[in-house]
Amino acid sequence: MKYVIGVDLGTSAVKLLLVNKLGEVVHEVSKSYPLIQEKTGYSEQDPEEWVRQTTEGIKELISTSNVNADDIEGMSFSGQMHGLVLLDENNDVLRNAILWNDTRTTQQCEEIYKKVGKERFISITKNLALEGFTLPKILWVKENEPELFAKVKLFVLPKDYLRYRITGNLEMEYSDAAGTSLLDISAKQWSEEICKLLEINMAICPPLVNSYDNVGKITPSFALQTGLAESTDVFAGGADNACGAIGSGILTEGKTFASIGTSGVVLSYEENGDKDYKGKVHYFNHSAPDAYYSMGVTLSAGHSLEWFKNVFAEGEDFETLLSEIDNVPVGSNGLLFTPYLVGERTPHADSSIRASFIGMDSSHKRRDFARAVIEGITFSLNESIEIFRENGKIIETIYSIGGGAKNEAWLQMQADIFNATIVKLNSEQGPGMGAAMLAAFGIGWYPSLEACAAKFLQEAETYQPILSNVEKYHSLFRIYKRVYGQTADINKELMHFRS
Known part of the structure; x- marks a missing residue:
């Protein structure tokens, strides 16, 4: 039997699902990590905790599942949306990640409307400028931590950084990019207009890929730390809600x-x-x-x-x-x-x-x-x-x-x-199952996500009003x-x- 791993990087824990070709969850592991909340409205996390707990979790998943690592063909990710991870020229993290539930950026949301125009902003991004989204966080760091911001080479989202540490490659996929407030939703490209009006260098926006794209294999060091085979294919994954939709x-x-x-x-x-x-x-x-x-x-x-x-x-x-x-x-x-x-x-x-x-x-x-x-x-x-x-x-x-x-x-x-x-x-399992399905589809187990869903998902109970x-x-x-x-x-x- 062949398998895939769905990695669900949540707000309080990373959940790892080992799923076989029939869509059965044969083993799962969860590893928690803390929030950092220094002030009212602040919510941050240390990205290194995501890497540490995911590494330990996969190691445990492999060692306790009685599955041959060579039979695990791929892995993909679901990730908490909107969180800001800032990287320097060496791709090192510059500060704690500012999370989706951080609400310190009301002033920056007002600034976005003032400089871009509310109606124009909505027409491009299809969304309001909200405190939880990534763009206001970028502006907050730019305005409040200018010396640090001057060192920024790229911004990514939580699962993107985790995936980088697993593959050595940096990119962002469309479903998560849509939640940054910097993506032209219909055109599926970074908005040059918004970046220009807010004086953000577009070079800090990472390359864009599809959720089901193969973005490389795991690094030899990650294979050594976890017990996974170096042949394991890695797929970009999706925002937790997009993956939850696929997994449902x-x-x-x-x-x-x-x-x-x-x-x-x-x-x-x-x-x-x-x-x-x-x-x-x-x-x-x-x-x-x-x-x-x-x-x-x-x-x-x-x-x-x-x-x-x-x-x-x-x-x-x-x-x-x-x-x-x-x-x-x-x-x-x-x-x-x-x-x-x-x-x-x-x-x-x-x-x-x-x-x-x-x-x-x-x-x-x-x-x-x-x-x-x-x-x-x-x-x-x-x-x-x-x-x-x-x-x-x-x-x-x-x-x-x-x-x-x-x-x-x-x-x-x-x-x-x-x-x-x-x-x-x-x-x-929602997002974790959706991540596993993206890997199954990416590998080619099924010709479409719909075909994968027909195999993986069954209704159990219904409730009538x-x-x-x-x-x-x-x-x-x-x-x-x-x-x-x-x-x-x-x-x-x-x-x-x-x-």
Whole structure:
């Protein structure tokens, strides 16, 4: 049997999947690494941690899987989007990577609109200028660390740097480049206009490749450190959301998924780059050939639940924490949560907004709060689905992946709030599986990603909306949407009291 490795470089850990030709995950390893958060709104990581933990993880994967390394034919990557890695003339890292969930760049976003023009910027990039994206981070370093910025030869994204350390080659693929705010999405090339207006040397933009392109073989030193064969082919990979789409079979028009990880994503396939959402949702190049996708993002989805567990159920696992939510009625007994712990992305591009519990009284138990957190996360995702539907997309079936697919009550809640059939896949590995599929397609195991998906992905369970719940949630959703407008100014004033 032959195998590929899917490397999913996430925000908190790297996950490694060993997948055979039948699409079966025969072994997996996860290695975590820390965030560096020195100030409110700051989020960084040491790129060396990605390399160290991936190297150790692959070494463990090989040594514990009982698979011959010569039978592992290829590997590819899924990576956290938008993170800025700056390299000098020797391709050495100049500073910690600034991550997607870093929100220090509000001033730089305003500068982009002032110099490029908001409408012109959206017409080129198909997206708003947001704090989480890469371009504002480049401008922040340029303005606040000018001596360091003068040494910059190239910028890359997290998985690109990891791949460089594995192959010795530097490039960026289109699905991740689309999230930098420097790519002309339709033309699939770096925007000379944006670079010129913002006084950025285009030479720091790396060469562009397709997600399924072969970008070389692993280096002899990486082979020695991990036990992989030097013959292992390496493929460029994709942005985590693009890979999540591939790993969920979102490869034809109308297919949509909801992914709940640290952040939450609703993603829908687009056949071309011509649709105009006017920046209300993201619009990126897909990792699939000649395709695109639209996407809404909740910045603090699974992070909201993890925060709640750490603060109110320290030492318990998620299964225990959520064991009673099915006994709480729709609406959590009048308790509402908005998941704005680190700001929000869709539909409110607001780095200052913060989370709220609304409607608390002394009758509420922990189980009510737990259900309210789950409902609030799902309401936030539903705001993206509402935008898609208002723009003519027909969304009747949604594939659920990530943490939201691991709890039956939450899956039914998604069906009720989204008013759609929810499908859980047999394997909900999402981005890691998508990375493995890019390697399988790149090697030539299958003639297309669609053919690969037909072999690798099977539906396990479906959840239908319950009409009475749909009606209750429809009313509650209207209330939920009012909370942002009524708390935005209050939260801006409260920011002055944060350290």
